Amino acid sequence: MLRAVDERDAYANLLLPGLLRERGIGGRDAAFATELAYGTLRGLGTYDEIIATCSDRPLRKMDPPLLDALRLGAHQLLRTRVPAHAAVSATVDLVRRRVGQGPAKFANAVLRKIAARDLDAWLDVLAPDAGRDPVGHLAVVHSHPEWIVSALRDAVGAGEIDDLLAADNARPRVTLVARPGLAEVDELVAAGAEPGEFSPYAAYLPEGDPGDIPAVREGRAAVQDEASQLVALALARVPVEGDDRAWLDMCAGPGGKAGLLGAVAAGRGARVLGADLQFHRARMAGRAARGPAIVADGAVPAWRAGAFDRVIVDAPCTGLGALRRRPESRWRRDPASVAELTPVQRRLLESGLDAVRPGGVVAYVTCSPHLAETRVVVSDVAEARGDVEVLDAREYLPEVTGLGPGPYAQFWPHRHGTDAMFLALLRRTAG
Numbered sequence: 001m002l003r004a005v006d007e008r009d010a011y012a013n014l015l016l017p018g019l020l021r022e023r024g025i026g027g028r029d030a031a032f033a034t035e036l037a038y039g040t041l042r043g044l045g046t047y048d049e050i051i052a053t054c055s056d057r058p059l060r061k062m063d064p065p066l067l068d069a070l071r072l073g074a075h076q077l078l079r080t081r082v083p084a085h086a087a088v089s090a091t092v093d094l095v096r097r098r099v100g101q102g103p104a105k106f107a108n109a110v111l112r113k114i115a116a117r118d119l120d121a122w123l124d125v126l127a128p129d130a131g132r133d134p135v136g137h138l139a140v141v142h143s144h145p146e147w148i149v150s151a152l153r154d155a156v157g158a159g160e161i162d163d164l165l166a167a168d169n170a171r172p173r174v175t176l177v178a179r180p181g182l183a184e185v186d187e188l189v190a191a192g193a194e195p196g197e198f199s200p201y202a203a204y205l206p207e208g209d210p211g212d213i214p215a216v217r218e219g220r221a222a223v224q225d226e227a228s229q230l231v232a233l234a235l236a237r238v239p240v241e242g243d244d245r246a247w248l249d250m251c252a253g254p255g256g257k258a259g260l261l262g263a264v265a266a267g268r269g270a271r272v273l274g275a276d277l278q279f280h281r282a283r284m285a286g287r288a289a290r291g292p293a294i295v296a297d298g299a300v301p302a303w304r305a306g307a308f309d310r311v312i313v314d315a316p317c318t319g320l321g322a323l324r325r326r327p328e329s330r331w332r333r334d335p336a337s338v339a340e341l342t343p344v345q346r347r348l349l350e351s352g353l354d355a356v357r358p359g360g361v362v363a364y365v366t367c368s369p370h371l372a373e374t375r376v377v378v379s380d381v382a383e384a385r386g387d388v389e390v391l392d393a394r395e396y397l398p399e400v401t402g403l404g405p406g407p408y409a410q411f412w413p414h415r416h417g418t419d420a421m422f423l424a425l426l427r428r429t430a431g
């Protein structure tokens with residue numbers, strides 16, 4: 001998996017389940033393999049610093065499979081309970097088989113040096129001084145690129161950045177949604193889940209494969225982060241006068257929020273139209289929402305202006321709020337991705353406001369807390385138009401505290417155990 005992520009930009013969370021199945025790895029072995037793979041990818045920034053110190057060769061001159069094996073070995077030595085001799089010999093064997101005899105000797109020497117200290121001792125030696133270079137310090141200690149540390153610190157504040165970065169490195173719990181009218185939380189609890197803390201439709205699955213649960217297999221329930229559930233529910237909770245039957249999910253694929261909104265809408269005699277730029281994503285959204293879905297560029301509307309009563313714009317974003325789930329993504333993005341995405345986000349929000357009738361509501365959502373993708377987009381667009389009332393999104397999430405200063409709602413992994421989803425609720429006024 002490490003090689004696939006490096007060589008062909010594979011997504012770990014999409015690739016790993018197939019690899020485990022193909023090799024017949026299940027149960028505790030699968031959990032261990034997942035922890036090794038994800039942990040190595042998350043910790044890569046820290047491990048590379050340590051490997052560089054223990055090697056007389058610069059990392060960029062190392063054969064990539066050898067470097068990946070060293071990272072995997074470093075992870076076992078520094079963050080797992082695998083005995084040091086086993087971590088070293090398993091890694092050296094791997095290098096011997098996959099890379100060669102000479103590199104195996106080299107790996108043996110590097111790993112023995114790494115094993116000479118525990119992680120805290122290495123961090124004491126290698127991390128820049130926290131007083132002089134706080135961002136550099138956090139970047140090495142929590143294995144995040146410096147630009148992400150800075151962006152997240154701007155969003156969460158200096159007081160909580162340490163906890164947030166630590167939460168990004170913890171394994172996220174598996175959360176299920178019981179789609180209302182189709183499944184009950186009780187049904188998921190009977191299958192081994194525990195009721196969720198915030199969303200009335202959420203349940204946590206402490207172990208086991210969600211695909212083994214009949215309601216999930218049948219699409220009546222699904223895997224969905226609790227904050228994703230709540231931002232969709234908040235949109236459905238805002239009172240709207242008059243007609244309330246036409247809802248639009250403008251960036252619907254693969255259908256997580258559309259699935260929940262579709263179920264809520266069905267209970268009220270309303271319908272959700274799903275739209276996505278990509279065909280297969282639109283199709284998945286239609287299936288999840290049990291309703292119509294079209295392939296469309298949300299910024300070039302395929303619908304009449306003012307045609308909808310509720311619109312959700314779950315905009316494409318950097319995903320900096322979901323780093324727990326996509327262990328490799330922090331190393332793939334760079335600040336240029338923010339600059340590329342924000343104009344698209346603005347256009348989509350503009351278009352969402354055009355698509356909703358006066359009196360209707362738009363939810364603008366990102367799974368990134370980056371200020372440029374969240375507050376700045378919303379306030380720029382709202383200020384430039386004369387027909388937008390910014391609602392206090394927190395009022396529609398009364399079961400959750402700690403959502404920030406408002407009027408937006410910002411979830412956090414370290415506070416809520418969810419992804420760092422951002423929600424703005426905007427009512428279109430007569431203008």
Ligand SMILES: C[S@@+](CC[C@H](N)C(=O)[O-])C[C@H]1O[C@@H](n2cnc3c(N)ncnc32)[C@H](O)[C@@H]1O
Pocket residue numbers: 228250251252253254255256257258275276277278281296297298299314315316317348
């Ligand atoms: C954050 S994801 C949406 C996740 C989805 N709402 C869910 O809950 O499962 C963003 C989606 O926007 C789609 N997208 C990107 N640009 C778009 C555009 N201009 N118009 C419509 N969809 C777009 C992407 O294909 C992607 O599926």
